[in-house]
Amino acid sequence: MHEILIEEKILAKNGEIASENRSFFKERKIFAVNIVSSPGAGKTAIIEKTVPLIKDKVNLAVIEGDLATDLDARRLLKFGIPVKQITTGKACHLDAHNISHILPWVLEQKGVSLLIIENVGNMVCPAEYDLGESIRVVVMSVAEGDDKPLKYPAIFSSSDALLLNKIDLLGHTDFDIDKAKENALKINPYLKILETSCRTGEGINEWCAFLEGEMTGAEVKA
């Protein structure tokens, strides 16, 4: 019981800071995307495919969250975009406080309109921690099994879009894509579902178009 109260307090505090981050982004017209997934579902690869397609149109920066190493940040730095690594040590998710500390760095990059935040690879804990993002995108590899939305409901119910990634592996697995979509929509009927492959490039244009559409939508609403 005591543990639950502590968790509630931590989450309440996180929610407060997330609101501040959200106001910060809104005032400066920064669209923030929180990308979440299991380890190895392809978050970094998606970003690697996205950057060349949009970097001439939008001013972007990336925050990389990892327990250890700066391997992912180094993969992205080669595109000549600003990348900041957060190493969480044992912490299994990014939290709003991590992000609030990076906001001065975001401002230093001048005119950032899209901030991509790659969370720690974990399908459980990041679901509970609002970062103040504009949208949350969950990536799921078709190698993971079509039952995942039912087994990890919080991450699917809290996301705006689902990328069914590594779609090129579909024929080599027992993954039932219709079942996966049905399961995902059962948990969250508002989920926008896209199919992507970073190996073949399938669906990457559609994903970038979706992202740009969301950014425009956010501007119109603002």
Add this chain to the structure above:
Amino acid sequence: MHEILIEEKILAKNGEIASENRSFFKERKIFAVNIVSSPGAGKTAIIEKTVPLIKDKVNLAVIEGDLATDLDARRLLKFGIPVKQITTGKACHLDAHNISHILPWVLEQKGVSLLIIENVGNMVCPAEYDLGESIRVVVMSVAEGDDKPLKYPAIFSSSDALLLNKIDLLGHTDFDIDKAKENALKINPYLKILETSCRTGEGINEWCAFLEGEMTGAEVKA
């Protein structure tokens, strides 16, 4: 700082209960295996392949840990073995307390000598929580990327064996298996590494032989 102290207290308490579980298992000659991985790496499939090969030789029971649903437990019940589902709700890992509550049920199954515990799919949090198991086995799908041991070091350093699973997908990914092994052994030079595929059956006999060897080794030591 306050949060870190709370975490230390929780882990210390978990460690105490894990020691009690370990004594319980040792006194009753129960070999307990804690299987950990990302969501969808193939933990349940590995157990499905293991059970038919060993259930005539050893008396086994399975504990299934999931956030939600009893889908995995139902997959295993069809083998006619005792299976207990633990649904953790929001908790991102099994802990020693969860297991201690199940011990009376384990005794009721009469003469269990192998207890397989499938943890919640998560490569971060389960690393910190000793359940009192005899060995810990981490499963990693080759679809996840060969850099995972470096990026999620705690789960690899705390495990006794690594199953590189879905090895049938190897030719369809950019996964470098030698690099993956090198990375895993860099984190934990004592890790026994096996390659498995639940689709083709490759490596399952070797895995079962390893498991039986570990059980015999534990008996000899006892």
